[in-house]
Amino acid sequence: MSDFQPHPDLAPPASTVGVIGWLRVNLFSSPMNTLLTLVGLFIIYSLIVPALDWAIFSASWVGTDKNACSHDGACWVFVGQRLDFFIYGFYPKAEYWRINVVFVLLALLIIPQMIENAPYKGYLGWFFLIGFPIIAGILLLGGIFGLEPVPTDKWGGLALTLVISFVGIVAALPIGILLALGRRSEMPVIRTMCVVFIELWRGVPLISVLFMASVMLPLFLPEGTNFNKLLRALIGITMFQSAYMAEVIRGGLQAIPKGQYEAAAALGLGYWKSMGLIILPQALKLVIPGIVNTFIALFKDTTLVLIIGLFDVLQTVASAIVDPAWPEVSTEGFIFAAFVFWVFCFTMSRYSIALERKLHTGHQR
Amino acid sequence: MSDQADKAGTTVAKPPPWNDPFVRSIFFQVVAIGLLGYFFYSIFDNTLSNMAKSGVSTGFAFLTREAGFGILMSLIEYDETHTYGRTFFVGLLNTAIVAFCGIILATILGFVIGIARLSNNWLVSKLATVYIEIIRNIPLLLQIIFWSVAVLQALPDPQNSIKYGESFFLNNRGLFLPKPIFEDGFGLVTIAFLVAIAAIVYIKRWARQRQEQSGDQFPVFLTSVALITGLPLLVFLAMGMPISWEYSALERFSFVGGSNIIPEFMALLWALTMYTAAFIAEIVRSGIQAVSHGQTEAARALGLRNGPTLRLVIIPQAMRVIIPPLTSQYLNLTKNSSLATAIGYPDLVSVFMGTTLNQTGQAVEIVAMTMAVYLTFSLGISAIMNWYNKRVALVER
Numbered sequence: 039m040s041d042f043q044p045h046p047d048l049a050p051p052a053s054t055v056g057v058i059g060w061l062r063v064n065l066f067s068s069p070m071n072t073l074l075t076l077v078g079l080f081i082i083y084s085l086i087v088p089a090l091d092w093a094i095f096s097a098s099w100v101g102t103d104k105n106a107c108s109h110d111g112a113c114w115v116f117v118g119q120r121l122d123f124f125i126y127g128f129y130p131k132a133e134y135w136r137i138n139v140v141f142v143l144l145a146l147l148i149i150p151q152m153i154e155n156a157p158y159k160g161y162l163g164w165f166f167l168i169g170f171p172i173i174a175g176i177l178l179l180g181g182i183f184g185l186e187p188v189p190t191d192k193w194g195g196l197a198l199t200l201v202i203s204f205v206g207i208v209a210a211l212p213i214g215i216l217l218a219l220g221r222r223s224e225m226p227v228i229r230t231m232c233v234v235f236i237e238l239w240r241g242v243p244l245i246s247v248l249f250m251a252s253v254m255l256p257l258f259l260p261e262g263t264n265f266n267k268l269l270r271a272l273i274g275i276t277m278f279q280s281a282y283m284a285e286v287i288r289g290g291l292q293a294i295p296k297g298q299y300e301a302a303a304a305l306g307l308g309y310w311k312s313m314g315l316i317i318l319p320q321a322l323k324l325v326i327p328g329i330v331n332t333f334i335a336l337f338k339d340t341t342l343v344l345i346i347g348l349f350d351v352l353q354t355v356a357s358a359i360v361d362p363a364w365p366e367v368s369t370e371g372f373i374f375a376a377f378v379f380w381v382f383c384f385t386m387s388r389y390s391i392a393l394e395r396k397l398h399t400g401h402q403r
Numbered sequence: 404m405s406d407q408a409d410k411a412g413t414t415v416a417k418p419p420p421w422n423d424p425f426v427r428s429i430f431f432q433v434v435a436i437g438l439l440g441y442f443f444y445s446i447f448d449n450t451l452s453n454m455a456k457s458g459v460s461t462g463f464a465f466l467t468r469e470a471g472f473g474i475l476m477s478l479i480e481y482d483e484t485h486t487y488g489r490t491f492f493v494g495l496l497n498t499a500i501v502a503f504c505g506i507i508l509a510t511i512l513g514f515v516i517g518i519a520r521l522s523n524n525w526l527v528s529k530l531a532t533v534y535i536e537i538i539r540n541i542p543l544l545l546q547i548i549f550w551s552v553a554v555l556q557a558l559p560d561p562q563n564s565i566k567y568g569e570s571f572f573l574n575n576r577g578l579f580l581p582k583p584i585f586e587d588g589f590g591l592v593t594i595a596f597l598v599a600i601a602a603i604v605y606i607k608r609w610a611r612q613r614q615e616q617s618g619d620q621f622p623v624f625l626t627s628v629a630l631i632t633g634l635p636l637l638v639f640l641a642m643g644m645p646i647s648w649e650y651s652a653l654e655r656f657s658f659v660g661g662s663n664i665i666p667e668f669m670a671l672l673w674a675l676t677m678y679t680a681a682f683i684a685e686i687v688r689s690g691i692q693a694v695s696h697g698q699t700e701a702a703r704a705l706g707l708r709n710g711p712t713l714r715l716v717i718i719p720q721a722m723r724v725i726i727p728p729l730t731s732q733y734l735n736l737t738k739n740s741s742l743a744t745a746i747g748y749p750d751l752v753s754v755f756m757g758t759t760l761n762q763t764g765q766a767v768e769i770v771a772m773t774m775a776v777y778l779t780f781s782l783g784i785s786a787i788m789n790w791y792n793k794r795v796a797l798v799e800r
Contacts, residue, residue: 064525071524078526227432231439241781242774243738249756250774253766257453258446338542345744352545356552368557372549376541383540 093373103363116367117374120358124374127194127349133186136177137197143170144200152389167208174201190268194349196378198268202275202340202350207333209276214283215322219313221288232284239281244339247274252346271343279336286328290321324397330390334383341379351375450767457764465763466491472758474749476665487759494754495776501668501750502737502780505675509736510729512676513683520688531684538681544742546678551670551746558666561658570650572658578669579651582662588642595638599630606630667748671740679736683729690725691717722795730788737780751776 053062065075096111099118107113117124126134147166150156178201181187193201220232239247251274255265265273294317302312322329344353355371358364420426454461466488473483478496481489519531538546556575559565564574572579603626610621639645651658694717702712743750744757751773760769 064523067523074522074524074527078524078530081530225428225432227435231435238774238778241778243741243752243777245741245744245752246756246770246773246777249752249760250770253760254770257450257766260445260449334540338540341542341544342742344544352542352548356548359552368553369549372545372553376545376549379542379545380537380540384536387540 109366112370112373113364113367114370116358116364116370120364123195123358124351124354124378125196127198127354128192129188129194129197130186130192133180133188136180136185140174140177140197141200143173144204167211171205171208174204190266193268195354196351198343198348199337199340199350202268202272202343202348203333203337205272206275206279206336206340207329209272210279210283210336211329213276213280214287215318217280217284218287218291221284222291236281236284239278240285244275244278245342245345247278248342248346250274267346267348271346271348275336275340275343279332282332282335283329286325286332287321289328290325291317293324294321327390327394327397330386330393334386334390337382337386338379351378454767459764461765461767463768465765465768468763470759470762472762474754475747476668476749487763490759491751491755491772494749494751497749497754498737498740498743498751498776501672501675501743501748502740504672505679505736505740506733508672508676509679509683509732512680514687516680517684517687517691520684521691535681535684538677539685543674543678543739544745547671547674547742547746550674551667555666555670561653564653570648572651572653574658575666576658576663577666578664579658580662580664581648581650584647584649586645586647588645591642592635592639592645596631596635599634602630602634603627665748667743667746670746671743671748675736675739678739679732682732682735686725686728686732687721690721693724694720719795723792726788726792726795730785730792733784733788734781737784738777741777 053059066072092111094111096108097114098107098111099114100106101115102119103115106115122131122134126137129137147162147170150159150162151166156162176182177185178193178197179188179190217232217236220228221236223229223232248271251270252267255270255273259265298316298320299312302316305312307315340350341352343350344356349357352375355375359368359371451461467486469483470485470487470490471483472490474481474490474493476497477493478500479489479493481493516531516534519527520535522528522531558573558575561572561574561576564572564579566572570581606621606626607623610623614620651663698716698720699712702716707715740750741752744753747753756769756773760766763769
């Protein structure tokens with residue numbers, strides 16, 4: 039009795055594996071699919087190829103003035119030459135190092151927050167929220183420790199955009215927490231006040247809030263008190279943002295099971311202790327992705343300050359492209375500004391998605 | 404024993420008033436009302452004294468004064484001699500029209516891109532993803548200014564317009580279209596259209612009743628399409644085509660006649676549509692993905708074909724997930740239309756909170772009126788959407 043000798047398996051048909059197989063499954067599985075693929079290829083050919091050619095292959099990269107630019111492609115020389123203006127605005131050139139120190143400090147403080155198990159993460163986080171704004175404020179404003187004072191109307195560019203968004207988020211967080219707690223309060227008066235405040239700010243566009251901050255705020259205050267334009271914008275943005283923040287945090291508070299509240303009460307903790315020690319730490323951790331998403335929205339909304347006359351990144355670009363020394367560079371300027379915002383927002387949204395995945399492991403199948 | 408404990412309990416458990424939660428809550432609420440009252444009083448007082456000092460009168464009398472400035476685009480009759488009150492309505496209507504068109508276009512584009520992202524076709528789904536990730540992460544204001552400055556202002560001047568036939572012209576003054584002029588008898592066509600809608604509602608109800616009684620189906624959709632196109636068309640032809648077109652024509656420097664869509668409107672509508680569509684696409688994708696695959700399998704097991712599965716099983720359930728976030732996108736679009744100020748489209752904020760405020764100095768009244776309009780828009784849209792949401796929501800026993 040001879041042993042059973044199986045033949046070796048036949049290789050799968052060439053049309054089902056490898057590149058061809060992948061193409062067949064993903065691009066040409068049916069007549070409809072083939073048509074869609076052709077439409078897609080046509081879009082790439084007619085839009086993306088010329089765009090890449092304009093932006094990269096035919097573009098002018100080096101030079102010092104407009105003569106360095108051919109008219110076949112993008113003129114990135116313009117962006118290179120005006121880069122200082124886009125980043126620092128009208129800040130005095132001799133003091134650029136102060137902004138640079140703040141940028142580096144910001145980066146050094148953010149990186150550990152992104153890394154899991156980084157040492158002293160908690161302390162660094164608190165320093166980030168409390169110590170860093172003080173240091174940055176001293177460095178940027180000057181006026182003490184022998185630093186030359188720089189008035190806020192000289193601030194601009196990316197530095198101003200980052201200042202507005204950072205202050206907006208750091209100031210909105212505590213107000214948002216209080217509003218969210220107030221909205222869930224059992225006292226009808228407090229609850230009504232918080233609901234009215236939140237819905238009022240969420241119902242109107244940010245631009246009208248900024249208008250209000252710049253036109254009406256001076257009217258509301260007793261004579262003699264005067265805020266500068268930046269501070270007025272910051273107050274408007276903070277009020278607006280805290281209403282959105284409150285709704286995000288309320289979502290977190292509602293997600294905490296009732297047992298946690300009851301357990302805190304059973305331990306004999308009062309309202310503020312049970313919130314501060316039991317409920318909020320859990321709720322805030324749940325809504326970090328939501329807070330990051332709010333921050334992305336805020337970061338994009340900072341462009342609106344140009345309407346009340348502040349020079350953020352977009353406004354520095356918009357004012358640089360009308361410079362007669364650089365004709366026909368508007369597209370390059372806007373694409374640069376768009377790229378700056380895109381890099382920041384895309385990074386943050388990826389971070390938020392990664393966090394969401396990490397925090398929601400329990401729901402995954 | 405137990406009596407004693409009860410007695411002791413009642414006497415001991417009564418807390419002093421400053422520890423009684425009820426008394427405390429009353430106290431805090433009274434304090435809150437007091438603080439809020441003082442806050443508003445001081446604001447009110449400061450505002451009145453500041454306004455008196457700068458010589459601005461209060462009240463809404465300014466609304467009846469002559470405005471004296473022109474507005475680029477108006478849906479109602481308007482010129483410099485009309486009142487400030489009229490500028491309010493011009494701005495309001497301009498905001499409403501851009502928001503209305505934007506919502507419709509963004510919904511269509513958003514659904515197309517959202518479904519494209521779920522496509523089996525690798526290329527199509529990647530293109531949709533790239534679109535969403537690029538557009539979502541760039542500020543809307545930047546997009547609006549980009550379309551207005553870099554694209555529409557770069558269009559040729561009226562002499563060298565881009566032409567589509569002899570009736571459509573695109574140049575840096577906007578898009579020029581033939582203007583329809585309705586002649587006698589067009590009213591009957593409108594009536595026929597309304598009759599068709601009423602008939603469709605009736606047929607739908609009748610078909611449903613018939614199906615419940617006998618099980619026979621009636622092709623409601625095809626009948627509706629035939630009715631809504633056929634009936635007005637028949638009346639239109641019978642009345643001898645009571646419509647004529649006024650064409651735009653180039654005169655020396657500019658176009659005359661026809662209807663003109665100004666470039667600011669196009670830039671704003673285009674940017675709003677593209678931006679909001681990216682968000683709607685994500686909402687649609689997550690909504691469709693939220694319907695479990697078991698639902699499709701169950702529909703197949705019942706013997707439903709592809710079309711009815713989608714129409715009767717998948718979409719109704721996906722809509723439940725889609726509607727609430729879609730509502731907030733509609734609200735966002737309406738509020739974002741106020742960015743028109745940056746490119747000079749005469750919307751409510753630009754006309755009323757901008758020019759009118761600068762000319763009259765009535766900051767408090769004007770800001771309050773503008774904010775009230777947006778609040779009304781917001782509450783109105785969310786009320787409509789809540790009503791719809793209630794209709795499609797899961798009815799549990």
